[in-house]
Structure formats: structure tokens, C-alpha cells
Amino acid sequence: MAQKGFIRVGFVEKIEPAQLLSDFLGSLGTEAGAVTIFTGRIKGNMEGKKVNSLVYEVAEPYSTQSLEKIAREELEKNGLLGIMIYHKKGEAFPGEPVLFIAVASVSRKEAVHGLYTVLERVKHEAYVWKLEKREDGDYWIIGGSKRVPKKER
Amino acid sequence: MPLKLYVKYVSVVRDQVGKDQEVIVLDKEKATLRELLQLLYEKYRLEESPVEELLVLVNGKRLDPDEYLPDESQIIIAPPVSGG
Numbered sequence: 001m002a003q004k005g006f007i008r009v010g011f012v013e014k015i016e017p018a019q020l021l022s023d024f025l026g027s028l029g030t031e032a033g034a035v036t037i038f039t040g041r042i043k044g045n046m047e048g049k050k051v052n053s054l055v056y057e058v059a060e061p062y063s064t065q066s067l068e069k070i071a072r073e074e075l076e077k078n079g080l081l082g083i084m085i086y087h088k089k090g091e092a093f094p095g096e097p098v099l100f101i102a103v104a105s106v107s108r109k110e111a112v113h114g115l116y117t118v119l120e121r122v123k124h125e126a127y128v129w130k131l132e133k134r135e136d137g138d139y140w141i142i143g144g145s146k147r148v149p150k151k152e153r
Numbered sequence: 154m155p156l157k158l159y160v161k162y163v164s165v166v167r168d169q170v171g172k173d174q175e176v177i178v179l180d181k182e183k184a185t186l187r188e189l190l191q192l193l194y195e196k197y198r199l200e201e202s203p204v205e206e207l208l209v210l211v212n213g214k215r216l217d218p219d220e221y222l223p224d225e226s227q228i229i230i231a232p233p234v235s236g237g
Contacts, residue, residue, distance in 0.1 A: 040237050059163060059229050062213040087236065099237050119237075126236040127210070127229075129164040140165040143233035148203045151168040 034111035044094035163231035
């Protein structure tokens with residue numbers, strides 16, 4: 001009998017990819033023949049300007065629920081054995097890991113495809129918003145790439 | 154009985170509105186999401202917002218604009234998400 005898959009998700013103040021991967025691998029049964037992972041990091045340069053930090057804003061409990069929805073739907077749709085999604089909240093600095101996704105399946109195709117699908121859904125569906133602080137000012141990032149200067153209050 | 158709504162503004166919408174959150178009390182028993190948004194657009198000149206399409210969550214869910222808002226709803230008004 002196939003083991004039921006598991007999900008683990010959350011918005012956290014610090015993303016530690018090595019620890020998360022270790023936890024994920026330790027949770028898998030022997031039927032998992034493939035594991036894929038993605039780690040997103042803060043870029044130090046954007047549009048030719050130095051980036052000082054990104055500030056991730058969430059609206060809980062709905063933000064965590066949005067990650068749960070993505071993970072649960074993809075787990076069922078693709079017959080995966082496990083999905084982990086951890087996303088940064090608060091301020092992050094260049095080089096810092098801000099997103100960790102791991103996907104496990106019986107064979108490689110499902111794990112590779114599943115990872116890509118989960119990543120794209122997190123980028124477009126997770127309830128999280130960011131402010132980019134850089135040398136030429138602060139910018140709200142709207143959707144994928146639109147930038148709007150932050151007003152001083 | 155008046156309708157009480159808890160509204161939270163996120164990101165660039167907070168900039169436009171000038172506050173983090175507020176309690177809106179409507180002097181009517183029923184109101185649709187569309188009616189609330191019309192009120193907020195007029196009150197805060199949201200048509201001048203650089204955001205073309207707002208993300209609105211009512212108790213964590215996207216609602217059809219013509220659906221009625223439950224009393225004491227938690228409403229989040231935000232720009233499109235930017236994860237990762």
C-alpha cells in the first residue's frame with residue numbers, strides 16, 4: 001500500500017536550507033526514489049542598483065494557508081510523496097536564502113515537474129509582498145517585476 | 154443592525170490609504186464587496202493607485218464582487234503578490 005504523502009510549510013524568520021533538507025530526507029520512506037530542491041536567495045543588484053535588503057510582508061493566517069493549499073493540491077494532483085515549502089518573512093539581506101522548496105516522489109520526472117510547478121505557484125499565488133530597499137530608494141514590488149517608489153509617511 | 158468590517162491594508166495600498174488598518178461600520182445590514190470597494194476607492198482616491206488590480210481577501214478567500222460581506226469580516230486589501 002502506498003504511503004500517504006506529507007506537507008510541511010510556513011513563513012519563518014530564517015531559512016536554513018541544509019537543516020531543512022536534512023529534516024525532509026529524514027521524513028521520507030524508502031519508496032521515495034527522487035528528491036528535488038530549490039533555494040531562492042536575495043540578489044545584491046537590481047536594475048544596476050545595489051540592493052540593501054528585501055522586506056517580506058505576510059498576512060497571517062492567510063499567508064500560511066496559501067502555502068498549504070499549493071502543497072496539498074500539488075501533492076494530490078501529481079501523486080507526490082512529500083512537499084516542503086518554507087518562505088522568509090521580515091527583512092532579508094543579499095545572499096540570504098529566502099525560499100526553500102523540496103519535493104519527493106517515486107521517480108525523477110514527478111519530482112522535477114513537481115518542483116517547478118510548486119515554485120511557480122509560490123511566486124504567483126502565495127500571500128506575500130515585498131519591499132525592495134536599494135541605494136536609490138525603497139520600492140514596493142508589485143506582482144512579478146513592477147516597482148513603485150514607497151511614499152514617506 | 155450596522156455591518157462591521159475589519160479592513161487591513163498591505164504594501165503599496167497602505168501607502169495610498171495612509172493607514173495600516175481600520176474598522177468600517179456601514180449603516181446597513183447588507184453590503185456587497187463591490188459596494189465596499191466603491192466606498193474605499195472614493196474615500197482614498199484609489200483610482201490614482203499605481204496598482205491596476207487589487208487582491209482582496211475576505212476571511213482569507215477571494216469573493217465575487219457581488220457577494221454579500223459577512224458581518225465582522227476580516228478583509229485584506231493588497232496589490233498582486235510577489236513571492237520568492
